[in-house]
Amino acid sequence: METSAKLYSLSFGNVKTYLFALLFVAGNIALPQLCHLVPMGGQTLLPIYFFTLIAAYKFGFRVGLLTALLSPVINHLLFGMPAAAALPVLLVKSGLLAGTAALAARYTQKVSLIALLGAILVYQVIGTAFEWAWCSNFFLAVQDFRIGVPGMLIQWFGGYVVLKAISKL
Structure with a gap:
């Protein structure tokens, strides 16, 4: 399932970048x-990954x-x-999710269940490899x-629902 959407790539020079980031960090x-x-x-x-995916x-x-x-840093503090x-593993996985989600959106130019699933699986697989190397x-x-599949499903379907709901903004 796909939904056309207005997707953005805000720059660091745009104040909206920081306002939206603060909104999603609050979430x-x-x-x-x-x-x-x-x-x-x-x-x-x-x-901790849900609003990163949306953002x-x-x-x-x-x-x-x-x-x-x-x-993760503010939650820890x-x-x-x-x-x-x-924190190191969470920061790497979160960064990977930001990259894969942004890349999926840029590539598809629409809200897509397949693109979201791909982003989630890629960040999890690469993040798991990093975590294994980190902690041995x-x-x-x-x-x-093993135990986070419900969370990945929430990211996948919940993320789709939220992104579809805000797709025209």
């Missing part, structure tokens, strides 16, 4: 707090990258989650594929 702060009310909610639902797909790599880098030891523990590295 990436609020959503994890809600998900952490559920046991294993963060690890299962992967909420990068709709507004381009720069908004996505700012959202990807600021969200405010709430201690994610743990400091997890394959079982830990594949955690998103």
Whole structure:
């Protein structure tokens, strides 16, 4: 399924880049707090990535990258989650998601379930390889594929619904 959409690639010189990034960072702060009310909610639902996907797909790599880098750091500083030891992996995965989502949007020029799935799978596979190299523990590295599938499905279908809803903005 595909929906035509207005997609942007905002520059770092555009004030809208920072305003949209702050909006999506706020979402990436609020959503994890809600998900952490559920046991294993963060690890299962992967909420820190949701608004990064939306930001990068709709507004381009720069908004996505700012959202990807600021969200985990601000969450850590405010709430201690994610743990400091997890930050490098989360930052890499978030950055990968920003890149793959922006690239998918640029390539397709529409909101597409296939493009979203591709972006999610690419960031997860490359991110898992990085995590395995980083921590030398394959079982830990594949955690998103072991218990985070519901979160990936939420990113995929929920991201599609949100992007479709804002497609004409």
